[in-house]
Each structure stands twice: as C-alpha cells, then as structure tokens.
Amino acid sequence: MxxxxxxxxxxxxxxxxxxxxxxxxxxxxxxxxxxxxxxxxxxxxxxxxxxxxxxxxxxxxxxxxxxxxxxxxxTTNDSAFFRTPAVWWYLSDEFLPTWQARMTARMNARPLRIWSAAAATGEEAYSLAMICLEFQRRHPSFRFAIEGTDISSQALEAARAGVYRGRTVERFEATRPELFQRYLEGGPERYTVAPALRDHVGFAPHNLLEAPPSVARYDLVMLRNVLIYFDEPHQQRVLAQVRKAMCPGAKLILGEQESITRLNTAFAFEQAHVYHIDEEAA
Ligand SMILES: C[S@@+](CC[C@H](N)C(=O)[O-])C[C@H]1O[C@@H](n2cnc3c(N)ncnc32)[C@H](O)[C@@H]1O
Missing domain, CATH: 1.10.155.10 (Chemotaxis receptor methyltransferase CheR, N-terminal domain)
Structure with a gap:
C-alpha cells in the first residue's frame, strides 16, 4: 500500500x-x-x-x-467507572430504596432489571453491579440483573474480559476508594473485576436503531453519551426503541450533555439526567 x-x-x-x-x-x-x-x-x-x-x-x-x-x-468507546457522580447518588439514595420499598409491599417481588445501553467497555455496567451489591448488603432480599449491550464487538470483548488499567482505574480509586478495594482485584498495573460483579452482568451485541435486545422489559435504562453522536431523527428513532424496552414506571438516565426536552418523545423530564415515560404522551 x-x-x-x-x-x-x-x-x-x-x-x-x-x-x-x-x-x-x-x-x-x-x-x-x-x-x-x-x-x-x-x-x-x-x-x-x-x-x-x-x-x-x-x-x-x-x-x-x-x-x-x-x-x-x-465508534468511540470511552467510558469510566461512576461517570457523572450525581447520577450514582441518585441511584443509590433514591432509585434503589424506592424500588425496594415497592417490591417489599408486593406479594410477587421480582429482580430489578437494568439495561446499560451503549455499554462500551463495561465500566458503567460494573458500576451498576457495585451499587446494587452494596444495596443488597443492607437489603438481602434485593435481587437484580444487568445487561450491557453495544454495537462494537471489540468494546464488548473488553467489557466481558473486565480487565482495566491506567487512568480509568486511577480515577475510580481516587473517587470511590472503598468500592475500588472491594470490587477490583489484582494490580498495580492490571485490575480485574471481582467474580461477584460478573455473576450479575451479561454483555450482548445490539444496535440501538433496532428492536430492544430482550423481550423482557427493563426497570432502569442507562443511555449515556451515545445520543450525542446521532442527529435528531436518529435520536428520536433510538428513543422510540428504548421506550418499547421499558416497564411502566421505569427510569431513563441520559448523559450530562444530552437533553431531550426539545424532541418529540414519550419521555418526561424528572430531574437532572433522569426521565420517565410520560403516560399522557405515551
Ligand atoms: C462514548 S461511549 C459511551 C459509553 C457509556 N455509555 C458511558 O457513558 O460511559 C458510546 C458507545 O456507543 C456505542 N454506539 C454507537 N452507536 C451505536 C448504536 N447504533 N447502537 C449501539 N451502540 C452504539 C459505541 O460503540 C460506544 O461504545
């Protein structure tokens, strides 16, 4: 050449x-x-x-x-553990306790189902597993499953391997030292996610322009830092597919630079980064 x-x-x-x-x-x-x-x-x-x-x-x-x-x-597959700290405090302090209270009141409690859409190299899905396991320590009846999907097979391979090094690891250690100690193994050059995380996380290929990856619906969808790559018609198309994947009452979490209030979608703004299905528009 x-x-x-x-x-x-x-x-x-x-x-x-x-x-x-x-x-x-x-x-x-x-x-x-x-x-x-x-x-x-x-x-x-x-x-x-x-x-x-x-x-x-x-x-x-x-x-x-x-x-x-x-x-x-x-594709650009960059990600980070606990990206956008406010989202993780919302999930730990608000979303999970509300979910658990709802399940405790029901006869037929079921596992929480989470979709990390555009999961890239897996940091988001494993961060979700960490906060869910932490919550489970205080609420032993709490059960959950996390599915991470992405269009990039190379990113999914890295996500499944669960091996991390460099800045992503350093930032994680600096911001959440307790979770870092508990859930990352090995080091100092190369860290692997603990088996307890893998038990709750699966990864599969999926294109967001297509039908949802599973017929079972999700209670929480993380769709972060991917809408920014699409033009408005494609953003609407993705959001319409995501809507089909969500249970009644489910929450959708978007990235820091992603507001969808100007679009015509089935979602209503709830608080920074958090949306729910607008039952009137749906
Ligand atoms: C910047 S990363 C975001 C990773 C993670 N959500 C986060 O916020 O840290 C964007 C990801 O979107 C994925 N992606 C791009 N187009 C996609 C599509 N049509 N369907 C599914 N994933 C897509 C890319 O492969 C990439 O891994």
Missing part, C-alpha cells in the same frame, strides 16, 4: 464513508472527521490489503466480517 499523499481521504470517499457509518450505526459525521476517519481506517485497510479508500469502501459495502471491524473502527 502506498503510504504517501494518496492516503488522504478525498471528498468523494469521505462522503461514501460518512454514509456507510450512518447506515450501519446511525452516527452522524461531517467533513470535520476527515483526519479521525483516516487514522481509524488506515489500519483496517492495511489489515485487509486494500490499496485505496475506494477498495476498502467496496469491501465494507460487500458486507461480511469487515463490517464488524469497520463499526469497531468508527
């Missing part, structure tokens, strides 16, 4: 790549992503032996295994 000037992604190829990204993931990109896309696609082109972007685009268009690798390359 000629690594010279021809490796610049020209306008026509850039447009074709942007269309492919949008059709496979819903992610909206524009010309400002030229350098990012070049950096992400060149290693894939080397791996499959494409001589030009045109060749590589044709390979992806033909479908098959390279589509999975293409999606891995164009």
């Amino acid at each position: 000629n690594m010279g000037a021809s490796m610049e992604l020209g306008d026509e190829d850039l447009d074709a790549v942007i269309k492919l990204v949008r059709s496979h993931t819903g992610i909206a990109m524009n010309g400002t992503k030229r350098v990012l896309l070049q950096g992400r696609l060149l290693p894939r082109m080397r791996a499959v032996g494409s001589a030009s972007y045109r060749d590589y685009i044709e390979t992806v268009r033909r479908g098959g295994a390279e589509v999975t690798r293409f999606v891995d390359a164009v």
Whole structure:
C-alpha cells in the first residue's frame, strides 16, 4: 500500500464513508472527521490489503466480517467507572430504596432489571453491579440483573474480559476508594473485576436503531453519551426503541450533555439526567 499523499481521504470517499457509518450505526459525521476517519481506517485497510479508500469502501459495502471491524473502527468507546457522580447518588439514595420499598409491599417481588445501553467497555455496567451489591448488603432480599449491550464487538470483548488499567482505574480509586478495594482485584498495573460483579452482568451485541435486545422489559435504562453522536431523527428513532424496552414506571438516565426536552418523545423530564415515560404522551 502506498503510504504517501494518496492516503488522504478525498471528498468523494469521505462522503461514501460518512454514509456507510450512518447506515450501519446511525452516527452522524461531517467533513470535520476527515483526519479521525483516516487514522481509524488506515489500519483496517492495511489489515485487509486494500490499496485505496475506494477498495476498502467496496469491501465494507460487500458486507461480511469487515463490517464488524469497520463499526469497531468508527465508534468511540470511552467510558469510566461512576461517570457523572450525581447520577450514582441518585441511584443509590433514591432509585434503589424506592424500588425496594415497592417490591417489599408486593406479594410477587421480582429482580430489578437494568439495561446499560451503549455499554462500551463495561465500566458503567460494573458500576451498576457495585451499587446494587452494596444495596443488597443492607437489603438481602434485593435481587437484580444487568445487561450491557453495544454495537462494537471489540468494546464488548473488553467489557466481558473486565480487565482495566491506567487512568480509568486511577480515577475510580481516587473517587470511590472503598468500592475500588472491594470490587477490583489484582494490580498495580492490571485490575480485574471481582467474580461477584460478573455473576450479575451479561454483555450482548445490539444496535440501538433496532428492536430492544430482550423481550423482557427493563426497570432502569442507562443511555449515556451515545445520543450525542446521532442527529435528531436518529435520536428520536433510538428513543422510540428504548421506550418499547421499558416497564411502566421505569427510569431513563441520559448523559450530562444530552437533553431531550426539545424532541418529540414519550419521555418526561424528572430531574437532572433522569426521565420517565410520560403516560399522557405515551
Ligand atoms: C462514548 S461511549 C459511551 C459509553 C457509556 N455509555 C458511558 O457513558 O460511559 C458510546 C458507545 O456507543 C456505542 N454506539 C454507537 N452507536 C451505536 C448504536 N447504533 N447502537 C449501539 N451502540 C452504539 C459505541 O460503540 C460506544 O461504545
């Protein structure tokens, strides 16, 4: 492969790549992503032996295994343990006690079902498992299951491995030292999530533009830092699918930069980052 000037992604190829990204993931990109896309696609082109972007685009268009690798390359999978602290205090101090009080009053108590949608490399799903296990220490009858999904198979592989290092681990240790001690094992270079967390968390592939991953509905959906990648029609499409996955009374948690109040959706704002199904609009 000629690594010279021809490796610049020209306008026509850039447009074709942007269309492919949008059709496979819903992610909206524009010309400002030229350098990012070049950096992400060149290693894939080397791996499959494409001589030009045109060749590589044709390979992806033909479908098959390279589509999975293409999606891995164009998605941004960064995450963190206990991202946005206010959300975690809301879940521990408000959401879980309210849920448990409701279940205790019922004859047919059932496990809490949580969906970490766009789970990336798993930090959010494992953070959820930690606060649920902490809650269970005080309320032994509390039961729960967490499902993490993502469109990127590479991110899911990392999530299943549950091995973390570097800044994500340092930040976790600095902000929640007790939970860090209890639920991460190994170190100092490489930490693994404790088996107690894995027992409650499963990971599966899922595209948010499609029907929900499970017929059983969820009581809590974390949909954070992914809507920002979509344009408004795709945001509405994702939210309509997510709505179908939620039980009556379920909560939806969005990321810090994601407000949906301007959109026409089935959700009503409750408090910072927290939404519920608007029964009048639904
Ligand atoms: C920045 S990460 C957010 C991770 C986590 N939710 C958090 O807030 O820390 C965005 C994730 O969205 C995923 N993603 C992008 N488009 C998607 C789609 N159409 N369906 C499912 N996941 C998608 C990406 O693969 C990536 O892992």
